[in-house]
Amino acid sequence: MTMTISGQEALTNRKPAVAGSFYPAGEKELKRTLQELFDELADPGKPVLKNNENVRALVSPHAGYVFSGTVTASAIACIPPDAQYDNIFLIGSSHRVSFPGASVYTEGDYETPLGVARVNREAANQLVRDSKTFSYYKEAHTTEHSLEVQIPFLQYHLKNEIRIIPIIIGTHNTKVCREIAEELKPYFNSKNLFIISSDFSHYPPFDEAVKLDKKTADAFLSGDPGTFLATIRENSRSGIRGLATSMCGWTSGLVLLHLCQEENDLEFKHIMYRNSGHSKFGDNSGVVGYNSIVVTGMEQEKEKSDFSISHRGQETLLRIARQSIGSMLGKTEKPVLKDSEMPADIRARLGAFVTLNLKGKLRGCIGRFTPGDPLYKTVSEMARAAAFSDTRFDPLSGDEFNDVKIEVSVLSPLRKIDNIDNIVLGKHGVYIKKGYRSGTFLPQVANNRNWEIQDFLGHISRDKAGLGWTGWKDADIYIYEAFIFEEE
DSSP states (O other), X not given: OOOBOSOOSSOOOBOOSSBTTTBOSSHHHHHHHHHHHHHTSOGGGSXXXXXXXXXXXXXXXXXXXXXXXXXXXXXXXXXXXXXOOSEEEEEEEOSSOOOSSEEEOOSSOEEETXXXXXXXXXXXXXXXXXXXXXXXXXXXXHSOOTTGGGHHHHHHHXXXXXXXXXXXXXXXXXXHHHHHHHHHGGGOSTTEEEEEEOOOOBSOOHHHHHHHHHHHHHHHHTTOHHHHHHHXXXXXXXXXXXXXXXXXXXXXXXXXXXXXXXXXXXEEEEEEEEEGGGSTTOOTTSOBEEEEEEEEEEOOOOOOOOOOOOHHHHHHHHHHHHHHHHHHTTSSOOOOOOGGGSOGGGSSOOEEEEXXXXXXXXXXXXXXXXXXXXXXXXXXXXXXXXXXXXXXXOOOOHHHHTTOEEEEEXXXXXXXXXXXXXXXXXXXXXXXXXXXXXXXXXXXXXXTSOOOHHHHHHHIIIIISOSOTTGGGGSEEEEEEEEEEEOO
């Protein structure tokens, strides 16, 4: 067995493995099938979510659509069609190969008859790079069906483009399952959705399956990993005829329960139960059970902002930034900056930072708060500065140009504050100034860190402004918002 620990040199999309067997291979037929499955859901059977409640996780089955499709639809239908997540973590337990830890797909995107589901390779590679439990093991994904069958439901139901992180768990070691959960904990928040792909009982008689699947689902709904594990073990010793497992993806379910442990506002809700015996194609002498479950949380009230840049403005600024860098390397023509040809929103005088990332690592970042020039001119200048004048790095080379990824953060005007309670982590950037010393962190720096506001201020004060950890206490503090976008 060979595992690749670093990213792949050439990207290869993961092709459908069970199209034509688990679900239709043709786009039109697949859409028609999905429509029929969602139509089967009677409104009274759908879970009622409160207005301030958001979907954090789902348990959804992964059998052939003629057997489990309605139950899968009942899980996916819990997600508001216009919901937008940073990432959808698809987690399943390997059916065909065993390997240590978990494998996250980093080689490319996932394809289905409905198109390409984009993989967040930057986050996937970071998991592989920074974790002892994650690797990239190609064979874990090539023929595995558990994640694949979920994707067409998501593509059909959700209006916004999805970005997935596909994870296959290859171990039955409960300690490692806990470690996997610890690695994923920074991502388990309202910005991301976790989908656990799992069927329940395999091959007991129909009547036995109904009782067993309720018992297992109730243990999972308790939210307690110990109760769930004890039930899985008790079921395996039950001697029920034909029973191979009471939940094929129990390791994936266990990971989710560990993720939920420290969050008190989560609620587990059962949505639907069926087994293969309910299908006209099923055999009641030996069935497979299917439960759908949703985990919800109360959404935090967030201060909304109307500060944004139009889609055309974003595309124009990213093009200008790339051309500005490329022209210095002889790779592109110098951008033509005519005020009359620019969208109105990028002619405004706003500050901006340009960040360069190369293979998931920072390669340069320089910006300007003072809006002396129109935004498009500031971005052009800051792009060149980030590439060639950031003293933390060597100047960008021609060989790096095609691989570097450009991110632009457009800044709202600075607003001085007297109370640090006005700072909203993840929304506000902070600029600290005392005398001739100053420093800042962009809003996104706080993401995926377990910082409190005083940690955020301490790092800026010490690491950026050189004022020491508590230097912010007698410095001027300003906040700003950043509208952030990047190249695909």
